[in-house]
Amino acid sequence: MEKEHLEQEEIFSQVLRAGRRTYFFDVRATKAEDYYLTVTESKKFTHDDGSFHYKKHKIYLYKEDFSEFNEMLKAATDYILTEKGDEVISERHQKDFKKPSELKSETEEVTSTESFTDVNFEDI
DSSP, rough: HHHHHHHHHHHHHEEETTTTEEEEEEEEOOTTOOEEEEEEEEEEOTTSOOEEEEEEEEEEEEEEHHHHHHHHHHHHHHHHHHHHHSSSOSSTTTTTOOOOOHHHHHHHHHHHTTOOOOOGGGGG
């Protein structure tokens, strides 16, 4: 029983709090006493009555996947930062945020009024 408890114990742990989300990075031991990583996302949800619950999602990452996982994570995050920069752009963070579809309709309205031909009535 003692050994089973030790298998679930975190050997190393870090916590990243990010708004309503919290990320846990926990190093744990396998039965063979090798290490693996669990990454848990915990998100807080509040009910109308003020009570709350957490939804958790967990991934398990083993040493044989570390290198490829790190490469793909770096490639994906580099792509995002290269394409969009590090400024956060979202409805939640910007009160005047407009979706691309909303911007397109505004642009169409401006474009449609600009497409009229200017007529000089003195020529008639």
